[in-house]
Amino acid sequence: MHRRRMWSGLAAAGMVVVLCACSASAPQPIASTTTPAQPTPEATVAPPDAAPTPVHPVGEPVVIASGLDVPWSILRLPNGSTLISERDTALIHELLPDGSLRDAAQVADVQPNGEGGLLGLAYLPPTDAGSGWVYAYFTAASDNRIVRMPLTGTAGGLGLGEPETVLTGIPAAGNHNGGRIAFGPDGQLYATAGDAGDSANAQDLGSLGGKILRMTSVGDIPADNPFGTLVYSYGHRNPQGIAWDSTGRLWASEFGQNTWDELNLISAGGNYGWPEVEGAGGSAPFIDPVQQWPTDEASPSGLAIVADTLFLAGLRGERMWRVDPSTGTVDNWFVHSFGRLRDVVSGPDGTLWFVSNNTDGRGTPAPGDDRLYQVQVGP
Template sequence: MRRVPDNARSRAAQAAVALMLAAACATEAPERPDDTPRPAETPDRGDPPAVLEEPVDVATDLEVPWGIDFLPDGSALVTERDSTRVVRVGPGGEVTEVGTVDAAVPRGEGGLLGLAVHPDFPDEPAVYVYATAADDNRILRMPYAEDTGLGDPEVVLDGIPKAVVHNGGRIAFGPDGLLYAATGDAAEPRTAQDTDSLAGKILRMTPEGRVPDGNPFDNLVYSYGHRNVQGLAWDGEGRMFATEFGADAYDEVNVIEPGGNYGWPEVEGIGGDDRFIEPVVVWTPAEASPSGAAIAGDALWVAALRGERLWRVPLTGDAEDPVGEPEALYVERYGRLRSVAAHPDGEELWVGTSDRDGRGSPAPGDDRILRVPAPG
């Protein structure tokens, strides 16, 4: 792992950082991409890190929890990728099924993926999900009430390319009240550079799925050149951070700019090409395969699948050099980590494991949601 400082954006410094990365990895075994199964192994339940208190279970015995978003009462709605259920997890850990999404067709990395609660809930009692359907990935909107659960879905956006792998799937409302969606290249890398395609992009839309004012290409595309984004988060200044799976070499954290080209498939990691925006953090896939992201306590928190750890990336507040040196927490203690959401009280994170996704080694009680303190 290397943080990419601002001065590394010159070609000379980029080359130096790339050489350091290559040297650090030269004696390691070849890395598997994020879409290659990991051999089964016994989860390591080592000592907890000293910097945070011990996590505690909020809920257990879930089936690949993928999307987490909170309701005003402090409970959360959670999607299960392979069961296609949406469950409500109360603050005390009680789990109640509130509905299923019949349009979702689980296969490989697809199924029932991201979830976002309307920012004006309960005045706008709507819940959004990103689902891999029979022919495409799509975003659905459903009414929700505690006493009746989820209502009938309506399609907000369809036609997002799907595949067994690289479906993206994270959705979130930004500070502007608009809905953002992360899509994958659906195993067709060339589509990521096509701004007329919905694949390999971060999309920006109104809550009704329309093109908002200010989108750079007069369509839903907000940024492009992405391989498989699965984490979206905003800091207090409105800067948008995204986590992205690389292929064989480097995973990324990017600061997203409207109209920005992030390089895939021409570049993976640090490219040294002025046509593309450089990442602010790069990791090898063995350290990360980064999925969910959240901002809490002046840090970006990133859930790592293959890396089996929670990354804490300090935020500097400096637009020119926005992150400090990342810190790895809970390494190989809870297996694959898929989701991370900041609780509205600002004092904790809810972190979802992904050990029952066909690539992990489930322990008793998996999959689970953990409550993790989020210190400043």
């Protein structure tokens, strides 16, 4: 089953899309007018000889594909293929070389509800024969859960087999569902879980809500988890993006309530304060964010790290935040240029890919016209 999409300004070879920058000079960022939280020492001082040269967008983004309907997660596979999830349709699309999208699968048991539906995707390579597993985080009838599906077929004809349950029982609601999943450099699966609209979940170590969770590839508890449960860190309101830098440090973006959105450096067993504090509180036992922004400037969702430079996709803020944690430099890019930005990932050949989320009942484009963009990045 195929659905055609627009291709703009790109040539493709196989499943890898190559972009030449439209301009030799970078667009000027709009300087932040916020007062960021005081960075923690470990967040601003990189280990000696470990920090690569920071990068930033160069030239203007171009459209890779259009016609998406509330896209949520971009998953780039080792073979160069790309899968994209849609929250409300429960579809997982495969990006084709000509810019069209074909339906690789529709995930069973997804029950869209406000901010809930089909959310994050992750990939686990095979340990023996096979093509590996695609993991999906989604809202079901009574909870949020994680399943995995065997990847089948080849590039241009990918499919997903029958789902296997990895984890159930993550609190679900019309908002604050978290939903990002990724395998860390330690081989464990991490998942962001929101407080599901009940702030008490975040400080309750018996609840999976308001947490960052860590599990094995089949949902078991790793022996070195800090509380002997799936909980890795807590005191989160609605963490949305996770990524690791070159030294293995875990970073997470998080929606605040009325005052501050956050970028956090995650420690095993750490308490990040919600609902006792929003943003930097400056008091133990809570861990302050490395950076914070007013909620109307951020609502950060997806998070990517390229050359130890952090890129956060902003929904309400309609921009891409760029953070160099080694220097504390913070810039915002593409402000109000492409609307609400949901996810961002490292693309091929020194590029950054990001997807808009304007057909979520809050933007001006017609339904079914969110887009996948590509922009070159460099020093």
